[in-house]
Amino acid sequence: MSKNPEEHDPRELSDRVIDFLRAPATLLFLVGLVVGGLAMHLFTEPEVPEGMLLVTVHNDTDEMIEAIHFNFSHGQSLTEMREGRIRPGERRDVALNHPPAAGFNMEVRYADGEEQAFCANRGVEGRRQEVRLYR
Known part of the structure; x- marks a missing residue:
């Protein structure tokens, strides 16, 4: 039985998402986001409001x-x-x-x-x- 190219198996999509999340590049990207956010928080001082x-x-x-x-x-x-x-x-x-x-x-x-x-x-x-x- 042939599949219609427009039909997608939902398991295939979930497998692709899991593969994407397991990829080393994705892990490095997420770690970079966390480290960058922490660095911004630690090394930048919040602006003092006008009048204060x-x-x-x-x-x-x-x-x-x-x-x-x-x-x-x-x-x-x-x-x-x-x-x-x-x-x-x-x-x-x-x-x-x-x-x-x-x-x-x-x-x-x-x-x-x-x-x-x-x-x-x-x-x-x-x-x-x-x-x-x-x-």
């Missing part, structure tokens, strides 16, 4: 930071926020609703009672900034 300033605070001291008080104003708004404990050697990202280069006030209180107060990053451009705390 992302500040990474580094505790470069040997003392626990008990609290950091941020105080900044822009236009008609005044904003105050607090960040809790930061261990020695630790860093923390803090998102501020503040334009770059405008600067912001920081009051840092250490576990031993010492305090620091200063204006940070006035004139520093960019939506990702750092503040390194040391004594």
Whole structure:
């Protein structure tokens, strides 16, 4: 009995799909997609949204930071926020609703009672900034 060329055996199609999935080139392609996706995630930083300033605070001291008080104003708004404990050697990202280069006030209180107060990053451009705390 001859088969019509337009008719396909469903088992033949599934065999082709299985053969395709078993092919070394397919496996390498899928591994490449996974590795590429992980590399993109690990080595690229997400964009900081407009109007936000992302500040990474580094505790470069040997003392626990008990609290950091941020105080900044822009236009008609005044904003105050607090960040809790930061261990020695630790860093923390803090998102501020503040334009770059405008600067912001920081009051840092250490576990031993010492305090620091200063204006940070006035004139520093960019939506990702750092503040390194040391004594």
